[in-house]
Amino acid sequence: MTHPSDTGSAPVLALRDISKSFGAVRALRDVSLELFPGEVHALAGENGAGKSTLIKTLAGVHRPDAGQVLLDGAPVVFHGPGDARDAGIAVIYQEPTLFPDLSIAENIFMGRQPRRALGRIDHKAVHAATAALMQRLGVELDPDRPARGLSIADQQIVEIAKALSFDARVLIMDEPTAALTGSEVARLFGVVRTLREQGAAVLFISHRLEEIFEICQKVTTLRDGAWIASEPLHGMTEDDLVRRMVGRDLEELYPKQDVSPGEVALSVRRLTREGVFTDVSFDVRRGEIVGLAGLVGAGRTEVARAVFGIDRWDAGEVEVDGRELTNGAPSTAMAAGLALVPEDRRAQGLVMDMSIERNIGLTGLRTTVKAGLMDRGAERSRSLDWAVKLQVKYARIADTVNTLSGGNQQKVVLAKWLATGPKVLIVDEPTRGIDVGTKAEVHRLLSQLAADGVAVLMISSDLPEILGMADRVLVMHEGRLTAEISRTDATEETVMAAATGRTAA
Amino acid sequence: MTVISPNPAPVADVPKAGATRLVDRVFKMRELAILLVFLVMIAVTQAGNSEFLSEQGIKDLLLNATILVLVATGQSLVVITRNVDLSVGSTLGISAFAAGTYLQGGGNPVVAIALAVLLGIGFGLLNGLLVSLGQVPALVVTLGTLYIIRGIDSIWVGSRQITAADLPAGFVDFGSGGISAVPYLALIALAVLVATAYYLKHFGSGRELYALGSNPEAARLAGIPVRKRILAAYTFCGALAGLAGAMYLARFGNVDSGTGNGYELTVVSAVVVGGVVFTGGSGSVYGAALGALLLTSINSVLPALGVSSVWVLAINGILLILAIAVDRIVALRVASALKKRNARHA
Numbered sequence: 001m002t003h004p005s006d007t008g009s010a011p012v013l014a015l016r017d018i019s020k021s022f023g024a025v026r027a028l029r030d031v032s033l034e035l036f037p038g039e040v041h042a043l044a045g046e047n048g049a050g051k052s053t054l055i056k057t058l059a060g061v062h063r064p065d066a067g068q069v070l071l072d073g074a075p076v077v078f079h080g081p082g083d084a085r086d087a088g089i090a091v092i093y094q095e096p097t098l099f100p101d102l103s104i105a106e107n108i109f110m111g112r113q114p115r116r117a118l119g120r121i122d123h124k125a126v127h128a129a130t131a132a133l134m135q136r137l138g139v140e141l142d143p144d145r146p147a148r149g150l151s152i153a154d155q156q157i158v159e160i161a162k163a164l165s166f167d168a169r170v171l172i173m174d175e176p177t178a179a180l181t182g183s184e185v186a187r188l189f190g191v192v193r194t195l196r197e198q199g200a201a202v203l204f205i206s207h208r209l210e211e212i213f214e215i216c217q218k219v220t221t222l223r224d225g226a227w228i229a230s231e232p233l234h235g236m237t238e239d240d241l242v243r244r245m246v247g248r249d250l251e252e253l254y255p256k257q258d259v260s261p262g263e264v265a266l267s268v269r270r271l272t273r274e275g276v277f278t279d280v281s282f283d284v285r286r287g288e289i290v291g292l293a294g295l296v297g298a299g300r301t302e303v304a305r306a307v308f309g310i311d312r313w314d315a316g317e318v319e320v321d322g323r324e325l326t327n328g329a330p331s332t333a334m335a336a337g338l339a340l341v342p343e344d345r346r347a348q349g350l351v352m353d354m355s356i357e358r359n360i361g362l363t364g365l366r367t368t369v370k371a372g373l374m375d376r377g378a379e380r381s382r383s384l385d386w387a388v389k390l391q392v393k394y395a396r397i398a399d400t401v402n403t404l405s406g407g408n409q410q411k412v413v414l415a416k417w418l419a420t421g422p423k424v425l426i427v428d429e430p431t432r433g434i435d436v437g438t439k440a441e442v443h444r445l446l447s448q449l450a451a452d453g454v455a456v457l458m459i460s461s462d463l464p465e466i467l468g469m470a471d472r473v474l475v476m477h478e479g480r481l482t483a484e485i486s487r488t489d490a491t492e493e494t495v496m497a498a499a500t501g502r503t504a505a
Numbered sequence: 506m507t508v509i510s511p512n513p514a515p516v517a518d519v520p521k522a523g524a525t526r527l528v529d530r531v532f533k534m535r536e537l538a539i540l541l542v543f544l545v546m547i548a549v550t551q552a553g554n555s556e557f558l559s560e561q562g563i564k565d566l567l568l569n570a571t572i573l574v575l576v577a578t579g580q581s582l583v584v585i586t587r588n589v590d591l592s593v594g595s596t597l598g599i600s601a602f603a604a605g606t607y608l609q610g611g612g613n614p615v616v617a618i619a620l621a622v623l624l625g626i627g628f629g630l631l632n633g634l635l636v637s638l639g640q641v642p643a644l645v646v647t648l649g650t651l652y653i654i655r656g657i658d659s660i661w662v663g664s665r666q667i668t669a670a671d672l673p674a675g676f677v678d679f680g681s682g683g684i685s686a687v688p689y690l691a692l693i694a695l696a697v698l699v700a701t702a703y704y705l706k707h708f709g710s711g712r713e714l715y716a717l718g719s720n721p722e723a724a725r726l727a728g729i730p731v732r733k734r735i736l737a738a739y740t741f742c743g744a745l746a747g748l749a750g751a752m753y754l755a756r757f758g759n760v761d762s763g764t765g766n767g768y769e770l771t772v773v774s775a776v777v778v779g780g781v782v783f784t785g786g787s788g789s790v791y792g793a794a795l796g797a798l799l800l801t802s803i804n805s806v807l808p809a810l811g812v813s814s815v816w817v818l819a820i821n822g823i824l825l826i827l828a829i830a831v832d833r834i835v836a837l838r839v840a841s842a843l844k845k846r847n848a849r850h851a
Contacts, residue, residue: 061726082728097723099716101786110716110727113709120707149840 010073012037012201013058013089013170018067020053027053030067031227033220035170035201040192042212042233043205044245045222046435051205054222055174058203059091060084082111090163091172094433096155100148105130107147108162133161137191151297153184160191171195172203177211178433181295181461182496189215207435208462209238223247246437253436254468255444257451261471262286265455266338266424268307271316276302277479280316284424284455289446291470291490292459294499298476300459301343304426308340309333320424334363337423341413341430343459345406349413352402356394357383359401360416386415390445407438414445425449428459443469463492477501535780535835539795546799546806554809563686566802568756571690572597572749573797576768577775578694578701579745581793582738584776585705587718587785588643590632590739593746594768595654600624600750601760602658605667608754614676621751622744628654629743633736651769662762669758680755690752694794697745702790714738718785774821775800778828799824 011034020028028050035041045051056062057069060078068075071087078084084091098107105126114125130143139157141150147158156176163171173192177185192215196202204216212219213233221228221244228244266284271277277299284290292300306313312328319325320336333340342348350359360383361368368378384397390411394404401412410430417425427446431439446469450456460466466473473490475483475498483498551558576593583590600621607617628650635646669677683689705711717724717731725731754760779796781788800821807814 059726080728081726085728091726093726097720097726099719099723099786101719101782102712102715106712106716110724111709111713111729113712115709119709121709121712123707 009036009038011035011070012072014070014073015054015057016068016070018054018057018064018069020057020062020064027225028057028064029226031222031225033203033227033230035203037169037199037201038196039218040196040202040204040216042216042219043203043222044212044219044241046245046437049222049245049435050225051222052174053225055091055172055203055205058084058089058170058172060089085166088167088169089172090159090166090168090170092156092159092163092174092176094175094178096152096159098147098150098155098158101146103144103146104141104150104158104161105143107158108133108165112166129165130161133164136164137161152179153187153296156180156188157191164195168200170201170203174205175207175433176204177206177208179296179461181499182463183295183500185211207433207439209241209436210464212241213238221245242436245435253440253443254465255440255447256289256469257447259287259451259471261288262453265321266307266457267319267322268303269317269319271303271306271318272314273302273306273311274314275479276311277306277476280476280481282474282481282484284457286423286453286455287450288471289450289456289458289469291466291473292457292476293461293463293466293473293495294476296461298499299479300476301428303476304340304428304457304459307333308338308426310340334420337421339363339417339420339422339425341417341425341427343428343432345409345413349416350401350409353400355398356387356392356401356404356412357397359383359412360386360419363416363420382419383415386419387412390415390418391441405435405438407434407442410434410438410442414442418449422454424455424457426457426459429461430458431460431462431465463495466490466495467492475499535832536789536792536795538831539779539792539799543795543799543802546802550806550809557805557809560686562805564683564688566798566805567686567691568681568688569801569804570798571688571694572752572756573771573775573801574694574794575697575745575749575752576772577779577793577797578698578790579742580772580776581779581781581788581790582701582705582714583643583742584773584781584783585714585718585785585788586735586738587721588636588735588738589647589773589783590629590742590746591644591647591769591773592628592632592650592654593742593749593772594765595651595658596625596628596743596746596765597750597753597768598760598763598765599628599654599658599661600747601754601764602662602667602750602762604751605672605754605760608673608676609667609671614673614679617676617754618748618751621754622747625743625745625747625750626740627743629740629746630736632743633739636739637732637735655766659762664762666761667754667759672754672758676755677758680752680758690756693752697748698790698794705790710734710737715786719787771800771821772797774825778824780828780832782832796828 013035015031015033017030017032018028019030031050031054043051043054053062057064060081060083069078076087099110108130109126113121114129116122127143134141134143137157137160141154141157147155150158176188180188192202204212206212216233218230219233219241220230223245262285264283265286269281271280280303294300302311305311307318309325309328309330309332317324320338323336325336326332346352357380361379364379364382368375368382380397387394387397392408392411392415394408401409404412430446431442434442446456446458458469467490470490471487473485473495474481475485475495477499478501482501485494556562576597580590580593603624604617604621607620608614632647632650635641636643639646679689705714713724713729713734716727717729717734721731753764775797776793777783778799779788779792779794781793803820804814804817807816
């Protein structure tokens with residue numbers, strides 16, 4: 001795979017001095033970007049740096065206040081997403097945008113179906129074209145099945161098929177790997193490389209720096225809505241890139257403190273939920289961070305949900321500090337000192353329209369009570385206390401959480417649960433979709449908690465995170481615990497071998 | 506590109522196609538189930554009362570269903586887009602009276618029908634504009650227009666009444682006449698129904714109604730003119746409510762300011778019983794029409810069986826809840842079937 005030379009090729013799509021404001025917030029200031037055919041270009045920046053606004057400008061969702069969008073060197077104005085699509089620009093958003101009730105084929109060709117006489121849709125042609133696209137992508141997806149129930153990885157494949165179907169010349173991918181596991185990322189990258197070789201220009205956004213270095217040739221960095229640099233990645237180090245993104249040197253990303261584990265705080269014995277996970281047993285000791293690795297769908301989240309009592313288990317038992325938990329009762333789990341920070345903070349962790357104060361206060365509804373009524377003063381001071389401890393960045397504690405960036409939202413979820421003073425903390429994908437700066441803060445926090453004697457069970461699909469933070473690594477594969485690996489023996493290879501079901505040595 | 510195998514292994518295709526067919530079948534079953542319930546009900550009634558399925562009996566069944574089928578067809582389009590139109594009863598009432606007033610003055614029946622449809626289109630446009638531009642929940646907007654249209658109707662009509670005697674004989678005869686047991690009105694409704702179903706399945710803009718009901722944000726990003734489509738759905742719904750008003754006039758010959766009062770709830774029930782999902786994106790107009798047929802038939806079945814008609818409303822309610830329960834169960838089944846398929850592919 002030789003690096004395509006730019007000489008002689010003009011940018012297929014370019015932004016020149018783009019500015020965009022939302023009210024008083026200047027989301028983009030004089031940002032420029034050039035995308036060349038046959039090149040994967042990374043867009044780097046912390047949450048809130050303006051990446052999403054930039055993508056939406058390219059996609060025709062936002063219209064810039066100032067500056068130009070150039071297509072093949074000529075200025076264009078996109079009046080809507082349809083215009084951008086007609087110009088050959090395909091966007092794959094972080095949250096796949098499919099129609100769950102419609103078939104895969106219909107999803108791909110919506111709005112652009114092949115027609116027969118009288119403008120009627122040629123259903124056969126739609127089906128055949130979809131089948132051909134699936135073959136081209138090397139995936140086995142039935143064109144007629146509804147999009148509902150597809151895994152995130154397959155949903156992205158459908159989105160890519162959509163882009164291929166109109167011969168997109170520019171492919172914009174907004175954190176496509178955030179919810180994928182190793183093998184799925186590899187499959188996606190295979191497709192991206194093929195598209196690049198066929199001459200597509202790709203704009204790639206990811207918080208995982210190693211992915212940027214793996215697949216991209218150039219990088220443009222944004223910070224606080226301003227353009228910082230556009231440069232080849234060749235010869236750069238991750239530290240260089242992080243410095244551009246945060247504008248300062250970052251302290252260590254995995255500040256794991258050494259601890260000597262205490263007595264067992266969480267004990268799970270032969271836990272089984274039929275068809276979901278089978279015979280799962282493990283202990284987590286005080287002061288320990290135990291990583292739970294595995295592919296998406298291996299049953300990790302489901303085990304956490306069962307342990308916390310959200311879902312019932314069919315067999316087995318769970319003990320916290322030697323006290324047996326009731327099956328399917330989160331309130332007893334909470335009373336025993338268990339806290340669960342869920343995977344999907346927007347849907348499961350937070351009430352998005354409620355204030356920071358109230359969100360953190362939710363776990364204290366039983367304790368911050370005076371004479372049977374909520375003690376608003378106590379709630380406020382409890383919330384403020386934790387928001388400050390976790391360095392949540394907000395204007396006022398009464399602001400709704402949907403005004404916060406992803407990383408700060410995650411801190412609010414953590415604050416909400418830490419405020420209960422848990423003995424055992426289960427965190428599910430604690431840093432998904434969070435920028436590196438905040439990621440390091442969350443890691444430091446987890447490490448500090450463990451040092452203070454909390455038992456931490458950390459579910460993560462981010463291998464470097466697992467390897468960097470965990471004292472022990474548990475690996476699940478298809479609903480079973482397949483390996484327990486000590487910190488010293490844990491490598492990407494040993495964990496992935498167990499996660500994919502190849503017998504670990 | 507990944508190497509393309511020219512002949513995909515047929516072995517892998519067989520279970521896939523089978524599972525898809527299962528999913529398809531479940532969705533079609535939804536309509537079949539209503540049809541089955543309807544047929545069983547009719548059979549039982551016929552067994553208990555052999556007069557029930559006389560030529561006149563069948564004609565009455567069809568006539569009763571016709572108007573509801575028409576309005577339910579229009580309503581389905583709106584519900585598919587994840588909206589609702591509660592003003593259809595009011596629109597039907599005012600259109601019927603307008604057509605009647607015109608005929609009273611010696612007007613042409615065809616022009617009268619066109620007038621009713623145009624009035625319906627007007628109110629449909631109003632609803633569509635308010636919903637698509639105002640970005641206000643359709644439930645609230647159309648509840649508002651329900652009262653506004655009913656209010657205009659009451660002020661205009663007052664205590665006046667139109668009776669069959671005021672109408673041209675030909676118009677009234679058309680309303681009750683037919684080809685043997687099949688009323689003309691039912692034929693019109695059937696034609697509208699088939700045309701609408703064909704449009705929804707075979708035309709891009711029809712599929713886009715499903716798309717935007719299924720995921721509005723994705724529809725916007727896919728470049729679908731969301732507002733235009735919603736406006737069109739409401740306009741069509743209004744037009745059919747207007748047409749239904751003219752048919753109501755022809756069928757009953759009797760219209761006052763209260764005509765169509767509360768009808769919207771019957772319409773919504775028919776649509777939901779017929780399997781059009783209230784959260785949008787799924788369902789068919791055939792299902793809605795079957796739902797309408799089922800609901801109106803209960804009105805005829807109970808008296809024929811000697812059961813007091815006070816039970817009708819309660820039974821309608823039970824059907825409604827049953828329908829939603831069935832939908833939920835089917836949805837769960839389908840989801841688990843799809844999940845199993847995912848697992849097989851992994």
